[in-house]
Amino acid sequence: MIESLRQHIAHRLGREPENIQQVLSHFEEIATKRGDHLLQAGDVCHYVYFVVEGCLQVYVMDKNGNESTREFYIEDQWVTDIFGFQHQSPSTEFIKCAEPSKLLRIHFNSFQTLSQQVPQFAAIYKQILEVSYTNTVYRVNTLMALDALDRIKWLMEHKPKIMSRLSSKLIASYLGISPETMTRLKAKL
């Protein structure tokens, strides 16, 4: 399990750093069932998660109690509530397992230590930030500029794994449409 993180890091840096063992030693393995929550809105997020296997859903709850999914994270991706984690303040988001998952997690304290002491770790964090920011910018633009049908097409083209692995209901909550509309629009593809 930790092996998959080792490879991820080596791949990101283009080589395996000499202090990789020090980095890996701060991570803890956990296994979850579908539906398990890793974070509830209002709680402080103490961890960054690395998905070894499975899928995590990050969402908020609207005033009618509907889930709006900001993002899904699958194998080889990093997940946290970035603001709440950095400031160790209550989160506005939920993190839930959309599939039974195998995860590695690193605690805030370890994260701080590694960021300061291991330049390679800081470098990876910067890379993750850039990719995450870039993705989120696209997310805003597709939400604003595309209608429901084009958002479905966008997802099929850009995130085919998400499209095929998850339930229509979850995908609808990611696309900002109701499950019924999802059904009807899929017929038009």
Added chain:
Amino acid sequence: MIESLRQHIAHRLGREPENIQQVLSHFEEIATKRGDHLLQAGDVCHYVYFVVEGCLQVYVMDKNGNESTREFYIEDQWVTDIFGFQHQSPSTEFIKCAEPSKLLRIHFNSFQTLSQQVPQFAAIYKQILEVSYTNTVYRVNTLMALDALDRIKWLMEHKPKIMSRLSSKLIASYLGISPETMTRLKAKL
């Protein structure tokens, strides 16, 4: 004009770094009129801009030719099309001056040089990335989970400067609603 960037950097780092002059020397001052474009979709974005005075609008065009504004940037903020800039690839976004503005810009080559050679510059860049990412995450969540009226209230509370400085039309394009709806909802506040 460059003085404002000097202060911004000193403030971000908590002190004025000894090599500040080297950093500042890579920036070029430009002044713009309202409506000037700094980037057109399809072009490669060669610069990162620092807003000394004024306001920049970053937007995309939907298939009906409507502008969807991803973000407005005012004094003391950094602007670029992050993905296109980093990869020096054609942009999907436009950057336009929403007000006559005074800007400092740094070219991609200089940016690369400073990132590699000046740790303080890299540190500031990481800070900007974190803040930008955090803001964009909130943007996705407000777009998805709030209705039009609540998005207006959110903007008034969290970005009062934007709300009071810019035209209703521009604000509507940021909130993802039509100018007519904007007029009608403002009456309900």
Added chain:
DNA sequence: TTTGCGCATTGATCTAGATCAAGACTTTAC
């Protein structure tokens, strides 16, 4: 000072997508 263009407002109408409801199907739990 005039001309004209972009913006704001208001009213009338339209529509994409939501909501409500009901039946069939598929997982999950014991």
Added chain:
DNA sequence: GTAAAGTCTTGATCTAGATCAATGCGCAAA
């Protein structure tokens, strides 16, 4: 294996917000 719960689909209806159209109002250019 059966009960219970969640999911998918289809139909009927509703609604938030878009679009179209007309008017008045700044404000910028000549």
